[in-house]
Amino acid sequence: MPTLKVKLSKRELIISEASKLFREKGFGGSSMRDLAEKVGIEAASMYHHIRSKDEILEEICFEMAHRYEAQLSETEVQDISYPEKIEALIAFHVQLIIDNANAVSVVNNDWKYLSKERMIAFKSIRNDYEKRFAAIISKGIEAGAFKKVNISIALFTILSSLRWVELWYKPTRGVTKEDLAKDISAILMNGVKA
Amino acid sequence: MPTLKVKLSKRELIISEASKLFREKGFGGSSMRDLAEKVGIEAASMYHHIRSKDEILEEICFEMAHRYEAQLSETEVQDISYPEKIEALIAFHVQLIIDNANAVSVVNNDWKYLSKERMIAFKSIRNDYEKRFAAIISKGIEAGAFKKVNISIALFTILSSLRWVELWYKPTRGVTKEDLAKDISAILMNGVKA
DNA sequence: TTTAAAAACTAACAAACGTTAGTTAGTATT
DNA sequence: AATACTAACTAACGTTTGTTAGTTTTTAAA
Known part of the structure; x- marks a missing residue:
């Protein structure tokens, strides 16, 4: 790097x-x-x-938020199945987390230090992201591709199940980003039970 | 409450x-x-x-760490299948997160403010916890109850997939702790794919 | 009712904080 | 070589920080 x-x-x-x-x-x-x-x-x-210490935090948070949003927009219009969309987003998350481990960690843990005003803006972006992510799950259920799970529960389980990646990933472990994304996807899509 | x-x-x-x-x-x-x-x-x-501000943080972190450990010890010796053990631990995590949302949140987000010495102790406890949790998965695979997943990946996917609960749960949502634990378990055990 | 202990208070310290002001050094252009 | 601009510096500001010292109030026991 x-x-x-x-x-x-x-x-x-x-x-x-x-x-x-x-x-x-x-x-x-x-x-x-x-x-x-x-x-x-x-x-x-x-x-x-x-300009200030706060500005640094804001730049980190909104820069990352923007990247997540951009990728979601791209995925939304791709002509692939709903499970494939979710898997693509998981793969993107994994990649972003690995390539920007520091910034992602800050966004996840320190957004509560944003000023009241900026925090409202940040939460609004995040909320929008979650709603659109949920919509993919929802449509996938309608299409019969997903089980009839509670959409919120599925959404947050998927999103937060990726948070450890930042702490765990090292090139020395011999697991590539791609393999990692595939393994996590496999668990979320098909479960761990034999 | x-x-x-x-x-x-x-x-x-x-x-x-x-x-x-x-x-x-x-x-x-x-x-x-x-x-x-x-x-x-x-x-x-x-x-x-x-005694000090630090002492407060320490008390919160180690108190919760102790509770997680105690429950794991109990589950380890229970005479149930490995998938049932994992599901029992998930249910316990969910319950602990809901009943102690504040403390759990602090442990998850603020352990990095522990003094160097106490942080080492904390990490050591957490490490031990993860090893023993992983052992259950490992034995479950050997017993043929789980797919041959990468144990670390499964472990951390399961553990971190619960972190959103603290932010999401409200009694007003009409989802009981028990239902919530069951739904999350279902996703992790069998996946979201139809 | 007196006495002793516990728990609150006010005042203040020394250190660390984010940030500003004013000045000097480096760099590129004319 | 002179000029102008950028980016660094030192010094210090006013707050806020965690914490201590010393004193007063509250509570409980004798």
């Missing part, structure tokens, strides 16, 4: 280091002075590139 | 309010003065009942 990095702007570097730091210590447990040290400049100097 | 509360000691009240506050604002986003206000005394007065 680091070998591929092409001249990150200082702002991007700050946000990237912030993702790493917030993931490790939490937003509330990370100080601007800690962060500055990781970036390699003084805390005050960072304010030439960012 | 509040109607059943029997004279909570002030220490218990502090920890209970702390669970609620930490869940809402995060450990790093909650001040002792905030907490004191919820408890109804001055911040300084709390120190007659607790």
